[in-house]
């Protein structure tokens with residue numbers, strides 16, 4: 001990547017297309033997700049090296065959780081056990097932190113525990129955070145924040161609202177990437193995406209490697225961000 005390229009602080013990533021990647025190869029969907037996890041491991045290393053501070057990945061939406069077949073969910077739970085039981089050690093050892101957004105109380109108890117431990121054992125003051133959106137929905141997050149503020153009382157301000165979201169303390173995403181060809185946000189970071197630059201690609205997530213990621217960052221660098229100004 002050319003030296004003049006400035007990394008965004010926070011990148012959101014909608015990892016779509018695992019199922020189609022597997023179908024094209026006559027493989028079960030679960031293998032597409034397993035390849036997706038490999039792609040994610042490589043990309044999170046790369047994002048850290050580029051100086052990106054936060055990478056938030058949409059790993060399971062509230063809608064996926066409610067409507068994917070049990071067998072597919074079990075496959076994803078297996079990957080979570082594998083990642084948080086094993087791969088996370090390398091991320092922690094590299095000085096990076098993990099964060100979870102979403103309602104993990106709906107997960108099997110052993111996974112909820114692994115996820116909580118992953119957050120708790122993260123190094124202090126890490127320069128890179130890999131944030132997993134799990135059983136996450138932007139509308140659900142907004143309703144929870146509204147309920148919290150209603151129960152606390154007092155004036156409702158943008159600042160208080162932001163602080164009541166799962167992402168409290170994190171900068172808003174500068175860039176949101178969606179792989180897999182669909183042109184929508186699908187309930188991802190709805191409040192936080194207000195001024196995010198959007199990048200869509202037909203590449204299916206398991207094929208979305210470092211070079212594809214660099215293309216998205218280069219495109220982001222060409223955008224003129226005005227945040228409503230002139």
Ligand code: FPP
Pocket residue numbers: 015016017018019020021033034036037040058059060061064076079080083084180205
């Ligand atoms: C959407 O593709 C992807 C998901 C629902 C799961 C994404 C999960 C991963 C990439 C693995 C994440 C890593 C861990 C540790 C859990 P899709 O299945 O909807 O693809 P399709 O649109 O082609 O059917």
